[in-house]
Amino acid sequence: MNEHSRNAGDLHELAPLYAVDALEPAEREEFEQHLAECPRCQAEVADFADVTAHLAAGTASTPPPALRTSVLAAIHGTKPLPGPQAVPAVVVSLEERRRRRGRRLLAAAAAAVLLPGIALGGWNLGVQSEQRQQEQLAAQEQGRENRLLAAPDLATHRVDVNGRPATLVVSREEDEALFVADSLPDPGEGREYQLWLLDGDNPVPDTHFSGGDVSIWLSGDVARAGAVALTVEPAGGSTTPTFPLVAVAEI
Numbered sequence: 001m002n003e004h005s006r007n008a009g010d011l012h013e014l015a016p017l018y019a020v021d022a023l024e025p026a027e028r029e030e031f032e033q034h035l036a037e038c039p040r041c042q043a044e045v046a047d048f049a050d051v052t053a054h055l056a057a058g059t060a061s062t063p064p065p066a067l068r069t070s071v072l073a074a075i076h077g078t079k080p081l082p083g084p085q086a087v088p089a090v091v092v093s094l095e096e097r098r099r100r101r102g103r104r105l106l107a108a109a110a111a112a113v114l115l116p117g118i119a120l121g122g123w124n125l126g127v128q129s130e131q132r133q134q135e136q137l138a139a140q141e142q143g144r145e146n147r148l149l150a151a152p153d154l155a156t157h158r159v160d161v162n163g164r165p166a167t168l169v170v171s172r173e174e175d176e177a178l179f180v181a182d183s184l185p186d187p188g189e190g191r192e193y194q195l196w197l198l199d200g201d202n203p204v205p206d207t208h209f210s211g212g213d214v215s216i217w218l219s220g221d222v223a224r225a226g227a228v229a230l231t232v233e234p235a236g237g238s239t240t241p242t243f244p245l246v247a248v249a250e251i
Helices: 003-013 015-019 025-035 039-056 065-075 089-149
Strands: 155-161 164-171 176-184 191-199 202-209 212-217 227-234 247-250
Touching: 003 015, 003 025, 003 039, 015 025, 015 039, 025 039, 089 164, 089 176, 155 227, 155 247, 176 227, 202 212
Parallel strands: none
Antiparallel strands: 155 164, 164 176, 176 212, 191 202, 191 227, 227 247
């Protein structure tokens, strides 16, 4: 390999380091001169730029400069041996492999500096997105409750569930019903409570839930129902009620 091709090969290796701004000023200047006339390196730098731009779009902060400086300083701490004219060819070959290995380590170190910040930024965005979704759901829930409580035909029905009081809040006009209870007894292993909308003689299965503190919206057509019943069913709910009824409220 002649001197010109060897130097060109070395310059090709600088493309990923150039893309992540990990070159020293002299290396950058030399590489940019090479880059202007090398389609291969132009394509490689463009590919790296696309990837880093995509990743950076998800980051909320930039890694501190001191971290990047310390990593690069550690890798550049090994000085090159004297020029090839002063040492045997085998030493030159070893030195070249060592320099190439150092460049690969440098690229890995640059990625190690950049990626934690990107990952942390992505995690932050995920948390923020989840928080926004929770806030939106809470706002929707609050709005739904406000509309129910403001309904002109609002009615409340007290029922007893195995010795514990519960309340059914209903508005036919809003077509909404909310079942509320504190410390509802455990329905038993493998069992759940289930609400039913009674449309004439036809019981329509609605939501099912476990014990404890509950605030449960009915999902069916409340406006058509004449009553709401509560039963204990196998976990997952049933399509027909299991008797006896635990509670019933005419609406």
